[in-house]
Amino acid sequence: DVKVTQSSRYLVKRTGEKVFLECVQDMDHENMFWYRQDPGLGLRLIYFSYDVKMKEKGDIPEGYSVSREKKERFSLILESASTNQTSMYLCASSTGGTYGYTFGSGTRLTVV
């Protein structure tokens, strides 16, 4: 089975800190995605990547950046964390085509 691993389950950071959320998948998938999930707003797409060193903005990219230096790893970066970035962050990967996505377990980030 495809496995998507997010490095931290819970994370607490201070306002203004630079935060890295790491995601690794082990099935050689081309596509990787970052979502955030908030009560009442559902899952919203932040960024996605079709290939190494490629990235595309999703619906809410402001305040975030991403890095994909290796195929298996997709990092989400909060350049200067703010309290409104407190959320559950979900990473996913897919092989493209008609196949569905495989999600990680999520990282619950609290910015204080």
Added chain:
Amino acid sequence: DAKTTQPPSMDCAEGRAANLPCNHSTISGNEYVYWYRQIHSQGPQYIIHGLKNNETNEMASLIITEDRKSSTLILPHATLRDTAVYYCIVRVSQGDNDMRFGAGTRLTVKP
């Protein structure tokens, strides 16, 4: 614009079939219907997808109407562990690799 409409919540008795509806009246000919579920505090889990034929796998069945404007996900014998939020999504399979999730249906399976 929302591509799908789902009831916000449903209940089902344990052991009974759970039938979760989804309306997608503006679906295009090349768009697939996908279903995911999310159990509390976990990431969404892929269940099934289809284009126009009915589909079945070990988790569920997907029934798509002939005009493709609606579909139903069927969990044949619901268990307490099926309590989750179920998302119905339509997307093009090629060239549109970003899945958009709506609010979904919160299914509660009761003993």
